[in-house]
Amino acid sequence: MAILQTTPDSLSNLAQQTQKAAQQLADLSTQQRNQALEAIAQALANHKDEIAAANATDCEQAKADGIPEALQARLKLSETKLQSAIAGIKDVAGLSDPIGAIQIHRELDTGLVLKRLTCPLGVLGVIFEARPDALIQITSLAIKSGNGVILKGGKEALNSCQTLTKVIHEALAETDVPPEAVQLLTTRAETQELLSLDESVDLIIPRGSNSFVRFIQENTNIPVLGHADGICHVYVDEGADLEKAVAIAIDSKTQYPAACNAMETLLVHSAIAEQFLPQLEKAMAGKGVTLRGDEVARRILPQIAQATEADWETEYGGLVLAVKIVDSLESAIAHIHTYGSRHTEAIITENASLAQTFLNQVDAAGVFHNCSTRFSDGFRYGFGAEVGISTQKMPPRGPVGLEGLVTYKYQLTGDGHIAETYSGDNAKSFTHKDL
């Protein structure tokens, strides 16, 4: 099967094709979807040489174009990475089915039964960068959750993505999943067009830099799963165990500084600042972290640079930490609400009552007590797969597993039941009995 070459003019048709295929996919059993995943895994293993060759072409071109080495590394689909991606497909097949779960099962009256069932969203639009293995992972999550998917990879990975999609299409042709459920876009113009297809695309998942995600969020009416900024705080309360506080601060800042769940600003209660800051400074220096402090912090640690307003709004993504002294839990929460990105916020204290106030009042996807912000992650939460982390208010929120790719519908089955029976003077009562 040839890969469809699209122009913006034909993209709307392609999305409708995907939508129609997704509709068939929604009607397949767990077993039929899992069989398709097994077939893809097998086909990728069988075509590993062809895939390696296509990837080599991309890597040579990237080198010739002088693309940054970090990007070249992500582009490279080594045999180990491919085997790991294939193992990932089998893991996804083994996850419990996110669709068809009964959330409400209620008799409204004899013979009139309501079910609220999880069901696929429809069509996902996924825009990712250089990593060709992302295509494999996303496709398997889409099929598992009964969704069609329109993929757009980075242009550096064009040959790799085209070959992977061809192999996936060939594999699906032998299964009950229509190959049209998985589509690949190849040009930047198509990305723009994709964002306008709110009639046929139900969710956009961007994987890339903060500015890229923000661009997507600001340029589409389609719901976007993801987050732009990750400005997380740790608040060290006056009731903190300072040893724990140092260890948690170090882990939150340095365990993986580029991650969205790393700490950017540390808030410290004034009552323990004099005792705590020198310990903190020593430990952070040992990890190569540069501190920037507000005026009060700099009275205790005069050697550190002054933090300005801009620091409170910055996601450093590296070994820099802003430090602010606050006089109360209330001030800490106010700072978090002004500058935080509603991602993950932690309090360190042995005072259970204050901790509970923090957990109740702080508005963020993750509110943590006496542990590192770095735990905010779908795998660590035990979700098996992570589709993204959402900082929006409405669910799905926080780390999102497969359940972020499904919605629900109400199924009502009767036997000729009409609403008139239940209205007016002689209205029959509903039984509303949960089954």
Added chain:
Amino acid sequence: MAILQTTPDSLSNLAQQTQKAAQQLADLSTQQRNQALEAIAQALANHKDEIAAANATDCEQAKADGIPEALQARLKLSETKLQSAIAGIKDVAGLSDPIGAIQIHRELDTGLVLKRLTCPLGVLGVIFEARPDALIQITSLAIKSGNGVILKGGKEALNSCQTLTKVIHEALAETDVPPEAVQLLTTRAETQELLSLDESVDLIIPRGSNSFVRFIQENTNIPVLGHADGICHVYVDEGADLEKAVAIAIDSKTQYPAACNAMETLLVHSAIAEQFLPQLEKAMAGKGVTLRGDEVARRILPQIAQATEADWETEYGGLVLAVKIVDSLESAIAHIHTYGSRHTEAIITENASLAQTFLNQVDAAGVFHNCSTRFSDGFRYGFGAEVGISTQKMPPRGPVGLEGLVTYKYQLTGDGHIAETYSGDNAKSFTHKDL
């Protein structure tokens, strides 16, 4: 307490005040929120004469302005309506608490416990029309769900809304709920401004005409709970029991034709059209319903008017029904996906397998088998309260009760736990044990 008079310049401040009050509200117990509801109910009863006087002023002005009688009727807050609204507050107090529900409770490792808990959204923006009793209902739902609320009623109801808000503020001042959690806007300019406050308003709930809801949806980045169109279909399959089909079609069309869950187009399988249409026509004529048919339908019922493309896209909201003949379930589904508004879609058939395909493949908030579309309603589903009906894909979808006013957050509590323990060569394993 005086009602805050706002101008667009001060609205952002007012929204921040509401947000701060909502943050305190989020920290209150079920009992504290229910006590506030009881206090409001009592205060409204105590001030019924003052409320009646304010409402009389509005009603006289509306009459003098020659406002349509239907609108005048909705504006009138009779003692019966007020008593019913007060009873409604007590009903809301009696509903189970939508916040603090534990959705996930999982040990990640010894002493490191994850909970996913429902929590308030924050601040609701509710824009409604003439009915002053809507203000009472919405305020009670907001307080029950721990949310602040910014209300904007129709200008005809200005005196009524101001007096109701004053009484509510006075009542709340004697409770643990900060009065600032409930705010009233009074000018149209403020509505526009409200739609731009995506930093402090978390959900917009518009109550009004289709075009009004569409305007709101197109002019805000804040999530909107509601629906513009309600174009619902009933598909009478060749395997239908025709007697049931007539009864369900009559109910779906005529039980309350102005409702969003009323049927607008009837799809009929060609194999039974000749037998079914004359029965349908007779029953519909008896209810005063005018039919419009496609060409095939008009071969059987030549007396009815021709349906055009525009009919398939029209929510009549009255006693008109479009009829289309289709050759298959697939054609029926295709028509529904092209013209439906994803609200409620029904199939009438005795063929269980075809019915299941319809329920699986049709993408709508409600998919019904052998019952009237009119059942698509929060009270009929047994939700106790209905906040709105959503036709969006992402949850909350369909009729939405109190759960539509809450989101969730992840609370993780540890005792000094850091992520580094669980990574690298000697990584400790997570236990991931549901509690």
